[in-house]
Amino acid sequence: MALVVVGGVAAGLSAAARARRLDARLPIVVLEKGPVVSYGACGLPYLIEGRVREAADLIVHTPEYFRQERNIEVRTGARVAAVSHPRREVELESGERIRYDRLILATGARCDTSAIAGADQPHVFALHTLEDAERLRAFLRDRRPRRAVVIGAGYIGVEVADALSRNGLRVTILERGADVLLRDDGPFSDAVRRTLETHGVELRCGVDVESIEPDRVAGAPCDLVVVAAGFKPNVDLATSAGVAIGRTGAIAADDHMETNVHGIFTAGDCAETMHLVSGRPAWIPLGTTANKTGRVAGANAAGGRERFAGVVGTSIVGIFGTAFATTGLSVAQARAEGISPVSARIDSLSRPRYYDGVNTTVELVADGATGRLIGGSVIGEDGAAGRINVIAAALHARMKVEDFAAVDLAYSPPFSTVWDPVLIAAQQLSKQL
Amino acid sequence: MALVVVGGVAAGLSAAARARRLDARLPIVVLEKGPVVSYGACGLPYLIEGRVREAADLIVHTPEYFRQERNIEVRTGARVAAVSHPRREVELESGERIRYDRLILATGARCDTSAIAGADQPHVFALHTLEDAERLRAFLRDRRPRRAVVIGAGYIGVEVADALSRNGLRVTILERGADVLLRDDGPFSDAVRRTLETHGVELRCGVDVESIEPDRVAGAPCDLVVVAAGFKPNVDLATSAGVAIGRTGAIAADDHMETNVHGIFTAGDCAETMHLVSGRPAWIPLGTTANKTGRVAGANAAGGRERFAGVVGTSIVGIFGTAFATTGLSVAQARAEGISPVSARIDSLSRPRYYDGVNTTVELVADGATGRLIGGSVIGEDGAAGRINVIAAALHARMKVEDFAAVDLAYSPPFSTVWDPVLIAAQQLSKQL
Numbered sequence: 001m002a003l004v005v006v007g008g009v010a011a012g013l014s015a016a017a018r019a020r021r022l023d024a025r026l027p028i029v030v031l032e033k034g035p036v037v038s039y040g041a042c043g044l045p046y047l048i049e050g051r052v053r054e055a056a057d058l059i060v061h062t063p064e065y066f067r068q069e070r071n072i073e074v075r076t077g078a079r080v081a082a083v084s085h086p087r088r089e090v091e092l093e094s095g096e097r098i099r100y101d102r103l104i105l106a107t108g109a110r111c112d113t114s115a116i117a118g119a120d121q122p123h124v125f126a127l128h129t130l131e132d133a134e135r136l137r138a139f140l141r142d143r144r145p146r147r148a149v150v151i152g153a154g155y156i157g158v159e160v161a162d163a164l165s166r167n168g169l170r171v172t173i174l175e176r177g178a179d180v181l182l183r184d185d186g187p188f189s190d191a192v193r194r195t196l197e198t199h200g201v202e203l204r205c206g207v208d209v210e211s212i213e214p215d216r217v218a219g220a221p222c223d224l225v226v227v228a229a230g231f232k233p234n235v236d237l238a239t240s241a242g243v244a245i246g247r248t249g250a251i252a253a254d255d256h257m258e259t260n261v262h263g264i265f266t267a268g269d270c271a272e273t274m275h276l277v278s279g280r281p282a283w284i285p286l287g288t289t290a291n292k293t294g295r296v297a298g299a300n301a302a303g304g305r306e307r308f309a310g311v312v313g314t315s316i317v318g319i320f321g322t323a324f325a326t327t328g329l330s331v332a333q334a335r336a337e338g339i340s341p342v343s344a345r346i347d348s349l350s351r352p353r354y355y356d357g358v359n360t361t362v363e364l365v366a367d368g369a370t371g372r373l374i375g376g377s378v379i380g381e382d383g384a385a386g387r388i389n390v391i392a393a394a395l396h397a398r399m400k401v402e403d404f405a406a407v408d409l410a411y412s413p414p415f416s417t418v419w420d421p422v423l424i425a426a427q428q429l430s431k432q433l
Numbered sequence: 434m435a436l437v438v439v440g441g442v443a444a445g446l447s448a449a450a451r452a453r454r455l456d457a458r459l460p461i462v463v464l465e466k467g468p469v470v471s472y473g474a475c476g477l478p479y480l481i482e483g484r485v486r487e488a489a490d491l492i493v494h495t496p497e498y499f500r501q502e503r504n505i506e507v508r509t510g511a512r513v514a515a516v517s518h519p520r521r522e523v524e525l526e527s528g529e530r531i532r533y534d535r536l537i538l539a540t541g542a543r544c545d546t547s548a549i550a551g552a553d554q555p556h557v558f559a560l561h562t563l564e565d566a567e568r569l570r571a572f573l574r575d576r577r578p579r580r581a582v583v584i585g586a587g588y589i590g591v592e593v594a595d596a597l598s599r600n601g602l603r604v605t606i607l608e609r610g611a612d613v614l615l616r617d618d619g620p621f622s623d624a625v626r627r628t629l630e631t632h633g634v635e636l637r638c639g640v641d642v643e644s645i646e647p648d649r650v651a652g653a654p655c656d657l658v659v660v661a662a663g664f665k666p667n668v669d670l671a672t673s674a675g676v677a678i679g680r681t682g683a684i685a686a687d688d689h690m691e692t693n694v695h696g697i698f699t700a701g702d703c704a705e706t707m708h709l710v711s712g713r714p715a716w717i718p719l720g721t722t723a724n725k726t727g728r729v730a731g732a733n734a735a736g737g738r739e740r741f742a743g744v745v746g747t748s749i750v751g752i753f754g755t756a757f758a759t760t761g762l763s764v765a766q767a768r769a770e771g772i773s774p775v776s777a778r779i780d781s782l783s784r785p786r787y788y789d790g791v792n793t794t795v796e797l798v799a800d801g802a803t804g805r806l807i808g809g810s811v812i813g814e815d816g817a818a819g820r821i822n823v824i825a826a827a828l829h830a831r832m833k834v835e836d837f838a839a840v841d842l843a844y845s846p847p848f849s850t851v852w853d854p855v856l857i858a859a860q861q862l863s864k865q866l
Contacts (some may be wrong), residue, residue, distance in 0.1 A: 043787060399826075399830055411749070412475060418443070
């Protein structure tokens with residue numbers, strides 16, 4: 001028995017570590033195409049900002065650590081060119097072949113810039129790997145750009161815009177769609193826009209960038225461009241091995257993170273997961289899910305029998321100190337899933353006014369037919385993460401709004417109001433059900 | 434039809450306001466024995482601390498507000514001496530009688546100092562009403578005491594100790610029991626002790642105070658004493674009206690907050706509530722529960738049919754900037770309920786180290802027989818409220834540890850680690866089940 005893992009960041013190394021825990025003797029090889037493994041990719045914007053001082057601060061473990069402490073062989077610069085499942089072999093670009101009994105595809109995702117002309121210019125960057133971040137930092141330091149365009153208003157796009165703005169650049173974000181942060185949710189997008197604009201970052205939606213000129217993009221002058229759009233799962237290897245791709249375009253997997261090809265598992269940003277609210281496969285590439293699916297894939301590839309419960313799509317992003325958090329379905333997303341949504345949106349204080357409470361916006365969405373809570377969002381500078389997580393737990397438990405409104409949440413003036421904003425929102429929503 | 438509410442703080446006024454919403458014409462009278470109504474009692478320690486500048490900042494609404502805006506008659510200084518249910522009358526100390534059809538007893542709780550000799554000295558204070566707080570503030574200002582003894586290490590006791598310490602006093606807390614914050618939980622109490630001691634507050638447990646001497650209590654020298662012990666529900670009026678008292682010593686009520694006497698409802702600190710984890714009535718007097726039970730009692734007294742879901746005993750207290758939060762049952766409490774508990778305690782970072790993460794301690798407790806999550810505690814300076822609330826939601830949903838470990842919580846470096854501390858604790862606990 002031998003396990004080969006393709007991909008050495010969150011999912012791949014979670015898988016390898018978990019497999020090792022279950023089987024102390026299994027030969028495990030992790031193949032990473034890049035020069036480093038095991039880094040906190042979600043920390044890259046903070047490396048650009050300067051809050052994280054050195055790239056090394058984002059590296060959790062080195063290949064040596066895995067070799068010595070975990071008996072896992074981690075190879076960097078090892079790009080897999082092909083998978084031959086009949087022969088149970090991966091072939092590296094170097095021509096080297098490595099046999100496996102079980103294979104885990106943790107090939108991640110990428111920004112596909114192929115549709116954008118001029119994306120290969122030296123002032124154009126992605127922010128997907130530690131190398132990307134180091135290159136961008138060097139550019140900021142050496143070239144001192146003054147105006148930046150960020151293409152894409154997803155998580156990375158707005159985080160990079162924040163980071164560049166804090167470095168003194170004037171930033172314009174160009175987004176193809178009408179909404180931001182991957183949420184089909186007008187009021188939420190409006191709130192993001194207001195926060196960005198308050199801090200001098202311009203957001204232009206409905207702008208489909210086809211080319212990057214040397215000194216401007218879609219009319220916006222700039223001497224730096226970050227492409228944070230066109231995010232796609234890396235599925236070529238999977239396809240070449242006969243692994244089925246799901247309706248979302250990512251690798252389809254069952255709840256053991258096994259693909260349609262027996263013995264090939266998948267995890268992380270390249271994989272579909274089950275959305276527990278819609279009941280349908282979704283592609284929501286996030287670090288949390290990468291770690292969780294990695295664990296499950298690793299356990300099962302090592303002969304275990306673990307199950308990935310699925311996602312509810314919880315996410316949070318900090319923009320100039322305000323948290324924008326979502327979980328489950330927005331009103332528009334619910335409609336797209338054939339649900340008749342009912343929603344309530346409230347503004348309330350995060351804490352008593354006498355204890356420096358600040359405004360918190362909570363929206364909750366219910367299935368009008370069943371009264372079940374199906375989604376929500378929280379916006380605020382104080383306690384938003386905890387509040388979205390309470391909603392996320394309720395989604396996992398398939399709670400009705402009525403029951404959610406009764407949850408016994410903690411209260412003390414330094415932490416919340418006696419009626420927490422999420423409960424006020426639940427009460428409002430209850431009245432409409 | 435007429436509604437009389439005895440008690441004009443959180444529960445009583447929640448009840449009156451809710452009754453008014455359901456019935457625009459119902460005559461409603463609220464009788465409050467003190468001089469002010471509708472104040473945030475949980476804010477009193479912050480008035481002592483000085484963070485809240487004036488008592489008026491804690492007052493939410495005045496009697497005039499209720500009269501003019503809600504058509505509710507709120508009478509202060511109106512102490513009820515007796516209830517005659519056969520005649521449907523309350524009798525005030527003044528001799529005045531007021532008729533009711535429905536009665537809500539929101540009589541609250543008190544510190545019973547009758548067992549302590551010398552509690553009537555001028556340097557001895559309680560901190561239960563706004564008047565108490567104002568008297569204590571005046572004493573601090575005028576007498577400049579240097580050493581304080583706080584009797585009782587419940588929420589109010591530790592909050593007052595914190596507040597006095599921040600005013601420059603040396604503080605000793607004397608607690609009769611072995612544990613603090615009403616939690617039978619050794620490691621949790623130890624953590625509270627360490628935080629208190631780090632900030633110069635001495636905690637002595639197992640000290641049963643029988644008398645307060647002019648310059649010392651139980652050997653601890655002091656020129657100020659705050660009694661925050663002997664907390665008891667005010668049930669005399671209820672008893673006189675033939676209302677049954679529950680096993681906890683508080684007023685027994687059904688899930689409509691109606692007592693055994695048809696037409697008499699109860700709410701707030703004087704009332705028992707159903708503990709959803711133990712399945713037994715509990716007396717956990719907290720502001721959140723007072724507001725919730727008040728709403729339900731008010732609705733039902735006005736002819737509605739609402740239900741109080743019960744509590745899981747969630748609470749939080751801030752001590753010198755560190756949150757100590759609990760919900761459900763501790764290991765010892767579970768044993769006392771006949772459950773065989775299994776628990777896991779972990780220390781983890783609240784956020785990545787590169788984003789200023791600080792230590793967070795999470796303990797989770799499960800029922801070893803069923804694998805169900807039955808309680809937990811969270812200690813930390815960052816995000817503890819949100820984390821305890823996620824556990825509380827899981828208790829309401831009767832989640833198993835295994836399912837709780839899979840909850841899709843939000844992650845981004847400014848807010849948490851990729852594996853949130855509560856998930857790490859759940860994983861640890863899962864291994865033992």
